[in-house]
Amino acid sequence: MFEIIRDEKGTVFLSGRLDAASCAEARDLLDEIHESCLIDFSSLDYIASAGLGLLVSVQRRLMAKEAGLSFRGLSPHLNDVLTLAGFEGIFDFE
């Protein structure tokens, strides 16, 4: 079950599986973000290319406003996959 929550400080928490099916739900919340934002992946089990595509499009939009997404709590595997995919140069990894 996928879940996306934004706390009072503006940090976004993802949990479950972010895949093609759950992208619409994630997009609804992420489209409300218009300034730099921290995304916490500690409880995320899996992210598909559709989810990555969504994050890249949000990043593209935010970078046009001198803002951007940073990632926290990436699992070792997800960290490796994002590095391999060349995302390290696009997002901030905490």
Added chain:
Amino acid sequence: MSDYGVLVRTAMALGPVLAFLAILNWSDSYKLVSPRRILTFLAAGGAMASLSYMINSSLLELTGLGNLAYAMGVAPLVEEALKATFVIWCLKRGKVGFLVDAAILGFATGAGFSLLENLYYLYQLPQAPLIVWIIRGLGTAVMHGGCTAIFAVLVLARTRGSRGALQRAWLPGLMVVVLLHAGFNRAMVQPVVTTLLMLLVLPGIFWFVYRRGEKNLRQWVGKGFDRDQELLALIKDGQVGETPLGRYLVSLRESFRADMVADMLCLLRLQAELSIAAKGALLLRQHGFQPGFGKGSTGELASELVAKLAEVRWLERSVGRAGLLALRPLNPGRDRDRWQREFLRAGSKIKGNEQAPHDAGPF
């Protein structure tokens, strides 16, 4: 004739085909073909035009045919065959992998061919009326680009990078474009109508090719990326043994030495990592970013890719053709391995002999 007249004629003879090529490249949302590679394709097309001039001149003499008969019957075969030779060479080496970059490769090669041809006629017939250059620029030149693009797309669509299928696919593709070219030459008794008709039909063909090509590419990136990251997770977390993949690898031990099975596992892992790098770069380009291993990248990402590409080549030699065949079921996306490696190699700027071997071939 005034300089202005020469300028207008030159612009009409060369401008339309270059504008068409620029639109094709601009429409490619994944930016699969670099500007430098487009220039290479244009130059290759020009080289084919020079060759065709020499061959056509000799054959014209040998056959004793009239110019018109020769233009309708023999020239299309000679010219399309020469352009097709370069396209086939590019397909074999994995320079293009999808319908969109195949269309750009083909059109650019045909455009290069017609640019040199028109420059030659501009030099030979400076007094020819402007309408001649309008027809040659909007008609003949775009026809050359269109025919070669159609050839490249037809062959790629039928082969999807498989070298064996390439041998069978190029001849029908060549026949189609030779007929189109000969038909165009025959219809040029009505040059304006023929040119307008072609300018109406060709964009429609490219619209369909791009729509289909980009959809296939999106699916290839999406499904492939997910499959690769799941395979990588299995291999790295050591859970391989409990999966169909693991049971298949264990079964290989009956046919291969243990150290070779270990090399196979390493090869699987590296293939998955290289595949994620290529697909990640395409995902970024789709959204307007530059891939991490390009010019603007940190040095060590590019050198890491260089090392992995070299290691894959070493592992392929180690497991040999039998080992590669045994791994085939585990890599459903292999038909574009060659393109993927060429994409990564070109992206990380490897020069000289570090090319991926084309004898061993991907599994």
